[in-house]
Amino acid sequence: VKKRTTIKDVAEYTGVSTATVSYVLNGKVSENISESTINRVMAACKQLNYIPNLSARSLSLSSKRSNLVGIVIPQTEDGEEFMFDNPYYGEFLSRAEYIARKKGYDVLISGRDANRSYLNIATQRGLDGIVIIGIYPDDNISELKYLGLPIVMCDSYGIGSYFNCVGTNDRYAGYMATKYLLDKGHKRVALVSGQEKVDGVNYYRFIGYKDALEEHNIEFDERIVYEGYIDHKYGIEAGKKIIDANLGVTAVFATADILAVGVMKGMQEEGIKIPEEISIIGFDDIYLASICTPSLTTVRQHIGEKGSTVMELLLDAIEDEPTSKRDIIIPVDIVERNSVKEIK
Amino acid sequence: VKKRTTIKDVAEYTGVSTATVSYVLNGKVSENISESTINRVMAACKQLNYIPNLSARSLSLSSKRSNLVGIVIPQTEDGEEFMFDNPYYGEFLSRAEYIARKKGYDVLISGRDANRSYLNIATQRGLDGIVIIGIYPDDNISELKYLGLPIVMCDSYGIGSYFNCVGTNDRYAGYMATKYLLDKGHKRVALVSGQEKVDGVNYYRFIGYKDALEEHNIEFDERIVYEGYIDHKYGIEAGKKIIDANLGVTAVFATADILAVGVMKGMQEEGIKIPEEISIIGFDDIYLASICTPSLTTVRQHIGEKGSTVMELLLDAIEDEPTSKRDIIIPVDIVERNSVKEIK
DNA sequence: TTGAAAGCGCTAACAG
DNA sequence: CTGTTAGCGCTTTCAA
Numbered sequence: 227v228k229k230r231t232t233i234k235d236v237a238e239y240t241g242v243s244t245a246t247v248s249y250v251l252n253g254k255v256s257e258n259i260s261e262s263t264i265n266r267v268m269a270a271c272k273q274l275n276y277i278p279n280l281s282a283r284s285l286s287l288s289s290k291r292s293n294l295v296g297i298v299i300p301q302t303e304d305g306e307e308f309m310f311d312n313p314y315y316g317e318f319l320s321r322a323e324y325i326a327r328k329k330g331y332d333v334l335i336s337g338r339d340a341n342r343s344y345l346n347i348a349t350q351r352g353l354d355g356i357v358i359i360g361i362y363p364d365d366n367i368s369e370l371k372y373l374g375l376p377i378v379m380c381d382s383y384g385i386g387s388y389f390n391c392v393g394t395n396d397r398y399a400g401y402m403a404t405k406y407l408l409d410k411g412h413k414r415v416a417l418v419s420g421q422e423k424v425d426g427v428n429y430y431r432f433i434g435y436k437d438a439l440e441e442h443n444i445e446f447d448e449r450i451v452y453e454g455y456i457d458h459k460y461g462i463e464a465g466k467k468i469i470d471a472n473l474g475v476t477a478v479f480a481t482a483d484i485l486a487v488g489v490m491k492g493m494q495e496e497g498i499k500i501p502e503e504i505s506i507i508g509f510d511d512i513y514l515a516s517i518c519t520p521s522l523t524t525v526r527q528h529i530g531e532k533g534s535t536v537m538e539l540l541l542d543a544i545e546d547e548p549t550s551k552r553d554i555i556i557p558v559d560i561v562e563r564n565s566v567k568e569i570k
Numbered sequence: 571v572k573k574r575t576t577i578k579d580v581a582e583y584t585g586v587s588t589a590t591v592s593y594v595l596n597g598k599v600s601e602n603i604s605e606s607t608i609n610r611v612m613a614a615c616k617q618l619n620y621i622p623n624l625s626a627r628s629l630s631l632s633s634k635r636s637n638l639v640g641i642v643i644p645q646t647e648d649g650e651e652f653m654f655d656n657p658y659y660g661e662f663l664s665r666a667e668y669i670a671r672k673k674g675y676d677v678l679i680s681g682r683d684a685n686r687s688y689l690n691i692a693t694q695r696g697l698d699g700i701v702i703i704g705i706y707p708d709d710n711i712s713e714l715k716y717l718g719l720p721i722v723m724c725d726s727y728g729i730g731s732y733f734n735c736v737g738t739n740d741r742y743a744g745y746m747a748t749k750y751l752l753d754k755g756h757k758r759v760a761l762v763s764g765q766e767k768v769d770g771v772n773y774y775r776f777i778g779y780k781d782a783l784e785e786h787n788i789e790f791d792e793r794i795v796y797e798g799y800i801d802h803k804y805g806i807e808a809g810k811k812i813i814d815a816n817l818g819v820t821a822v823f824a825t826a827d828i829l830a831v832g833v834m835k836g837m838q839e840e841g842i843k844i845p846e847e848i849s850i851i852g853f854d855d856i857y858l859a860s861i862c863t864p865s866l867t868t869v870r871q872h873i874g875e876k877g878s879t880v881m882e883l884l885l886d887a888i889e890d891e892p893t894s895k896r897d898i899i900i901p902v903d904i905v906e907r908n909s910v911k912e913i914k
Numbered sequence: 915t916t917g918a919a920a921g922c923g924c925t926a927a928c929a930g
Numbered sequence: 931c932t933g934t935t936a937g938c939g940c941t942t943t944c945a946a
Contacts, residue, residue: 243917277693281625282939285922310660320654349621487861517831519863587933626923629938
């Protein structure tokens with residue numbers, strides 16, 4: 227209920243004008259301010275507990291910074307309600323927020339919302355830039371282009387060549403994962419993934435899966451690809467289905483760890499031993515992969531690094547305006563743990 | 571690079587004043603605006619793609635809303651860098667953000683930062699309210715009181731009776747967990763937790779642990795309480811220490827699931843079978859608890875509900891100003907899974 | 915070395 | 931029913 231201290235209060239207290247206060251606060255060396263004034267203003271700020279109002283600042287002379295960036299996070303695929311059930315996003319956000327904070331930016335988060343465009347959120351809040359994770363077919367990206375706001379897309383496909391991107395070579399990674407299984411002697415490798423149509427990431431991992439099969443002269447069999455949702459529940463379901471279907475599957479590639487762990491669980495509940503009877507490889511390397519039993523062999527995509535890279539790229543784009551479009555592919559590797567067995 | 575459409579543009583386009591536009595936009599029924607004007611203004615907004623600038627709005631006549639709330643999340647205890655390693659926060663945030671978004675509020679997140687007070691972030695951004703999770707001894711809470719901003723504390727102890735609080739009866743919950751083990755016939759129950767001094771939650775769970783021992787006439791033994799950090803790594807370490815120390819422990823109560831799962835892992839790596847040789851009970855019921863092997867018996871604290879309750883309380887406090895201070899305790903219960911064995 | 919004043923986009927008295 | 935206007939807190943040109 228306290229009236230906040232404004233620059234005006236500081237000015238009056240010091241006996242100078244608001245302009246002068248503003249100068250010293252912003253370190254405008256161009257304007258030559260005397261030592262003594264600077265000290266007096268500083269003292270007054272301390273004294274009065276002055277905290278600048280960033281909304282006001284971002285308003286004054288247009289094109290001023292707000293020091294606010296947005297991160298838009300996907301919802302789970304089946305609804306609007308949750309976004310962080312997959313710890314992937316938590317790990318990502320953790321690093322991204324840290325980078326932003328250290329450079330003096332605050333972070334606004336938002337789930338995707340059908341009723342509110344990216345443009346809307348960016349404009350309303352005067353965001354300096356925005357990170358968009360994943361991409362949906364109905365996203366209106368072009369209006370963002372029009373806005374001229376620094377944007378970094380993460381794990382997004384099919385958005386043309388306009389925006390900065392950070393991502394993974396998902397096709398190659400999918401290939402690697404599948405090949406790893408094949409090289410271990412498996413011939414019947416099932417795929418468990420999210421909606422391939424909806425999500426570029428899953429689609430390309432799927433293509434990579436096919437690449438590997440083809441390379442090994444193994445016929446693609448649609449009956450052993452399970453396409454559902456990226457969550458633990460669906461993993462369990464898929465695991466059970468695979469067992470019930472009894473189509474000779476000896477290994478499965480799940481396109482997300484959270485899915486892979488579910489598959490393991492589902493199979494274990496059916497009395498299957500992993501990796502003795504069925505091998506599983508995941509994708510992401512969330513910390514969960516090292517925790518579960520057996521620990522999960524998976525494609526590590528350095529989530530934390532992805533988060534920090536995304537934010538660094540965004541802040542770069544914000545601070546030195548004329549950067550050319552950049553693409554960064556974060557390399558992946560396979561972490562061998564205990565969920566895959568060599569056969570034959 | 572595009573100049574944004576302002577209310578003035580809309581006014582000129584429609585041929586009315588900015589005030590009129592503002593009225594129709596804000597549905598000021600008090601001012602009687604003609605149907606036709608309303609329609610024309612609306613049409614112009616669509617046409618020009620007008621998006622209001624919320625910073626400007628929050629500036630005008632003081633005490634105006636910003637429709638922005640903050641959530642401050644703790645760092646892990648050993649450093650400043652991460653905050654979401656524990657999926658607890660992700661689940662919490664997921665629900666809280668959802669509630670806020672549906673009611674038209676954006677969410678600013680921030681890790682705690684020694685260099686920036688709560689007051690600072692709240693004032694700079696003109697937040698309408700703020701959620702603070704956990705509390706640290708060096709937090710300066712009183713200055714917030716002074717600000718008169720709606721605040722909801724979550725899982726915070728020792729902050730006096732001024733703020734709204736959502737929390738758990740941690741002492742009772744700690745008692746329950748320990749008693750559960752004791753009732754199963756265990757006599758040597760180790761405790762693994764975070765820094766008790768630092769974190770009220772852990773402290774009260776610790777006291778609850780002692781309560782249960784006392785009730786069962788079991789002597790408290792300092793040598794089997796392991797006090798470290800709330801993370802998986804420390805859990806592993808503690809698990810191994812317990813085995814190495816060989817002090818006759820048959821069960822352990824870990825004050826966070828992420829810790830409990832680590833303890834299991836550490837012990838399993840030492841060749842211990844769980845629950846056959848040692849029983850474990852956790853705390854939180856993050857989804858991980860149902861995923862790990864064996865699945866974890868734990869104290870469920872309904873994280874999602876906590877997140878939504880916190881946000882609802884905050885928004886209530888923001889929207890109908892004169893609410894009295896409220897305290898909500900989210901009840902806990904024990905989820906029985908497979909990590910505890912009855913002995914004797 | 916400093917200050918007056920205009921303006922950023924929006925809201926709300928107060929007049930018409 | 932609608933417009934004029936002052937002002938929110940801050941930055942910055944221009945003048946002193």
